[in-house]
Amino acid sequence: MNKDEKFYLKSTTAVEPLVNRFVAWSHVVSPVPFSMHLKNYQLEVLNSYLENPEIHWRACKDPKMRSGPLVDIPPEKAAEVEKFKNETERRLEQNLRLVNRLNSFQKQLIEEASGESLDSFYEKLPVELRGYVELLYDYYHRPLVRFIEPMTYESPYYHEDLQSIRLFTQKYDDGRAFFMSTPRLSDAGQIELDIPLSSSKIDELMQLDRKPQNFAYIREMLGVSAAQEQLLRSFFDTAEVKPVETWNEKSVRVRYFGHACILIEWKGISILTDPCLGVLPQNMGLERFSYDNLPEKIDFALITHGHHDHFSLETLLRLRNRIGTLVVPKANGVYYGDISLKTLARKLNFKNVVELDALESIPIDDGEIIGIPFLGEHADLPHGKSAFLVRCGNEQMLFAADSDCLDKQIYTNLRKTCGQIQSVFIGMECVGAPLTWSCGSFLPEKPAHHIEQSRRYKGCDSVRAEQILEAVGAERLYIYAMGREPWLEFWLGLALTEDSTQVVEAKKLLQKAAEKGISDAKLLFGREEIHLFPSAEPSVAKAYAANTETRGKETVKEFAEDDFQF
Numbered sequence: 001m002n003k004d005e006k007f008y009l010k011s012t013t014a015v016e017p018l019v020n021r022f023v024a025w026s027h028v029v030s031p032v033p034f035s036m037h038l039k040n041y042q043l044e045v046l047n048s049y050l051e052n053p054e055i056h057w058r059a060c061k062d063p064k065m066r067s068g069p070l071v072d073i074p075p076e077k078a079a080e081v082e083k084f085k086n087e088t089e090r091r092l093e094q095n096l097r098l099v100n101r102l103n104s105f106q107k108q109l110i111e112e113a114s115g116e117s118l119d120s121f122y123e124k125l126p127v128e129l130r131g132y133v134e135l136l137y138d139y140y141h142r143p144l145v146r147f148i149e150p151m152t153y154e155s156p157y158y159h160e161d162l163q164s165i166r167l168f169t170q171k172y173d174d175g176r177a178f179f180m181s182t183p184r185l186s187d188a189g190q191i192e193l194d195i196p197l198s199s200s201k202i203d204e205l206m207q208l209d210r211k212p213q214n215f216a217y218i219r220e221m222l223g224v225s226a227a228q229e230q231l232l233r234s235f236f237d238t239a240e241v242k243p244v245e246t247w248n249e250k251s252v253r254v255r256y257f258g259h260a261c262i263l264i265e266w267k268g269i270s271i272l273t274d275p276c277l278g279v280l281p282q283n284m285g286l287e288r289f290s291y292d293n294l295p296e297k298i299d300f301a302l303i304t305h306g307h308h309d310h311f312s313l314e315t316l317l318r319l320r321n322r323i324g325t326l327v328v329p330k331a332n333g334v335y336y337g338d339i340s341l342k343t344l345a346r347k348l349n350f351k352n353v354v355e356l357d358a359l360e361s362i363p364i365d366d367g368e369i370i371g372i373p374f375l376g377e378h379a380d381l382p383h384g385k386s387a388f389l390v391r392c393g394n395e396q397m398l399f400a401a402d403s404d405c406l407d408k409q410i411y412t413n414l415r416k417t418c419g420q421i422q423s424v425f426i427g428m429e430c431v432g433a434p435l436t437w438s439c440g441s442f443l444p445e446k447p448a449h450h451i452e453q454s455r456r457y458k459g460c461d462s463v464r465a466e467q468i469l470e471a472v473g474a475e476r477l478y479i480y481a482m483g484r485e486p487w488l489e490f491w492l493g494l495a496l497t498e499d500s501t502q503v504v505e506a507k508k509l510l511q512k513a514a515e516k517g518i519s520d521a522k523l524l525f526g527r528e529e530i531h532l533f534p535s536a537e538p539s540v541a542k543a544y545a546a547n548t549e550t551r552g553k554e555t556v557k558e559f560a561e562d563d564f565q566f
Helices: 031-050 054-061 075-091 093-112 121-124 201-205 217-222 226-233 313-319 341-347 408-418 438-444 447-453 462-472 487-491 501-515 537-557
Strands: 013-019 133-136 143-147 163-169 189-193 254-260 260-267 269-273 298-302 323-329 351-358 360-366 367-372 388-393 394-401 424-426 476-479 520-523 530-533
Touching: 013 388, 031 054, 031 093, 031 143, 054 075, 054 408, 075 269, 093 121, 093 143, 093 298, 093 360, 121 438, 133 487, 143 226, 189 226, 189 260, 189 341, 254 408, 254 520, 260 388, 298 360, 313 323, 341 351, 351 360, 351 367, 388 408, 408 462, 462 501, 476 530
Parallel strands: 269 298, 298 323, 323 351, 394 424, 424 476, 476 520
Antiparallel strands: 013 163, 133 143, 163 189, 254 260, 254 530, 260 269, 360 367, 367 388, 388 394
């Protein structure tokens, strides 16, 4: 090997972040949700697998079942799974005890607190909760325990030592086990590195996407043994990666990267919504944009909500060194499942993180990014979420993610405040998983079947999406593919077909849009590029003039100047 050769990270190399060998996502990073997810989901799934590995293994081969609580590991590795489970219970005993004490104390609080002062209950706090919680009533005098989330990251319940990254070659789009329920055991074709997710080594590794280094430096930096040198070498390439030119045009270039991930470029500014990208597999199927198609710097990355397919840590960590400002929704901070993405991201070493509430705004050159109310999708749980309105000159684009139009008046009011919104980007997962699918571990008791089935993580159907278009005066409609891109299968496992309700409803909406004369309406899929030309007409600017004085300028004062890097 030529010592002077420089190596890039291959576009086929996946870098998967892990927490205790499970794929890292918000519920397994924030300490209290992690503890509850560990006890009430991960260990229960592992125990179920160990009772009958063959059933789990076979069920995972059915695309319609793979996103359920099933472990996708061959039965011959059951002993390895059992060893992992036993080690997990031993190493994380404190976290399991925290959940038990929290549940028993919350029940005691409900039984004994009757609306009078809660002062005396602080003396009854279990030692596991002391120093991390506040006791509160809601306005109906029902007691609850509020965790002070930033404190929990400094507690014994946060395990940076269990964080790691896994490097492997992505051979096929559908080559990964479902993210939530299958731990990543050791495999001959991978390298697992015990590197905390906040480490600058991850940024050095990810910079190799476009800034090569000699191989000796890479191996030493990552701490890879000589025995794994050949395998490590397979993840890198000497072929030059061409930089992406900055889009400096006055037209808005919109590139669709799959699911809800959209790149907006205008006059040298780049904005990426809900970053969730797949690497390019060796056996390439559907054409798509990937990391090599992103600009050198992403000025703003916008996160609509904390679900794994919108706040994708695998993608965000790969882009951490490129992101100027990470914009996240405001968490209410009352319920422990309402994870603060700001606190989590800062703990993982994202430098500039801004929490944006409804109608708060961030200025860009002759435009702005505005937080927009986001209803639906969260099974009626009070978790932080925000849609975004991006204005480039007079062109306004609503990135509504999985919003459900539960109250059309919100969008009517939005138009009064912000003016006509010409382009709407929206998902239409109008079926949605039931309440317990991702948040069941937070519930002290399993809800009745009719409750679980009624409350779902769903967005608009064709009727409700049409109401949004009418209310904002949309001229263009772009519907997300809702996880149909094959590289998202391990994240979502929806197994949608042309006959699925979600796809049928999306096509109904396209038909309605055509009947109403909407000039451009598409069901996005795989890779798309759209060019928008901001009108010279001042109608939108006039609508903004009255609001900017009272809304925009005040909002900007809340953020430090160095939060915004262009």
